[in-house]
Amino acid sequence: MERPQGMTHALVDGVRYPNALQRLYSRNDVDEIEPLYLMTRWSSLADQGPILVRLKRNGFVDDADARDEEGYRALSLLSSQASTGELSQHLCRLVTFNGESGQEQLLRFADPLVTRHWLSSYDNALPAALMGPIDTWWVADWAPNWTKLRPVRWQAFRPQPSDESTTTVPSDTFPPMGRDQFAALEAVARWQLKERLTDYFSEHAAEAWQRLSIEGRGRWLDERLDDARAWGPARNASSLFGST
Incomplete structure (x- = not known):
């Protein structure tokens, strides 16, 4: 760079x-x-x-x-x-x-x-x-x-x-x-969680993860996180693929 x-x-x-x-x-x-x-x-x-x-x-x-x-x-x-x-x-x-x-x-x-x-x-x-x-x-x-x-x-x-x-x-x-600054800090927390989930899926659910298009993975993760927030903490990372 x-x-x-x-x-x-x-x-x-x-x-x-x-x-x-x-x-x-x-x-x-x-x-x-x-x-x-x-x-x-x-x-x-x-x-x-x-x-x-x-x-x-x-x-x-x-x-x-x-x-x-x-x-x-x-x-x-x-x-x-x-x-x-x-x-x-x-x-x-x-x-x-x-x-x-x-x-x-x-x-x-x-x-x-x-x-x-x-x-x-x-x-x-x-x-x-x-x-x-x-x-x-x-x-x-x-x-x-x-x-x-x-x-x-x-x-x-x-x-x-x-x-x-x-x-x-x-x-x-x-x-x-x-408000914009607080939203930015929340975006950082979501970015970090999405990266941790990506690492988890790449290691523990590699075949299913690879079936998702690279272009659509970010949107898919956001949708799953929104689902998890709506349903509460009972939903964990290992069950996210079951919701597709």
């Missing part, structure tokens, strides 16, 4: 990049490693949370190409004139958000799948306040495992200039979250 230009930092998801701190500190192409959870009450989970690093050379980014799923599914790239410390302070404001019922929730904004859905939900009105000192935020865009493979690309997100923004995101807290 075509590499972004001008990136200064990488944001690593510790869950997607196991033993993150040990691996990052062993590299010579990154420095100023900032585990963002260290500044929060989740400091004991610092190795599993968002980790900001400054890029010294291209080696770390080279690892995040289309041939290395762990790479592009575990990090996103940032361009900013701000220092690593200033970026860390801003990103720490994204750690939690208020859900639809007002409850505080963790926002896994370092997970590229979450990041891409979340930032895309603002459409062409990505708030400048949300991006803060970030000039460009690049997130990998890849096909889900239930459909045809396609080349991975880097999707660039840039802030809407504050004096031109005409969209107000309904929220009294930071980060600004509204």
Whole structure:
């Protein structure tokens, strides 16, 4: 995939990049490693949370190409004139958000799948306040495992200039979250469940799964999940094929 230009930092998801701190500190192409959870009450989970690093050379980014799923599914790239410390302070404001019922929730904004859905939900009105000192935020865009493979690309997100923004995101807290953002996070959860079901069917019901057209698998999974939601938790993955 075509590499972004001008990136200064990488944001690593510790869950997607196991033993993150040990691996990052062993590299010579990154420095100023900032585990963002260290500044929060989740400091004991610092190795599993968002980790900001400054890029010294291209080696770390080279690892995040289309041939290395762990790479592009575990990090996103940032361009900013701000220092690593200033970026860390801003990103720490994204750690939690208020859900639809007002409850505080963790926002896994370092997970590229979450990041891409979340930032895309603002459409062409990505708030400048949300991006803060970030000039460009690049997130990998890849096909889900239930459909045809396609080349991975880097999707660039840039802030809407504050004096031109005409969209107000309904929220009294930071980060600004509204109906579209909550829907995006729900879409992430459904994507992840559909991928787990695809893995399950590929292993345990391969013959039946192969009879479904690749183009129709996503729709079929959505229909089965909607059925399961309507009928309640009693329906499990192993019985889904029986409903066709």
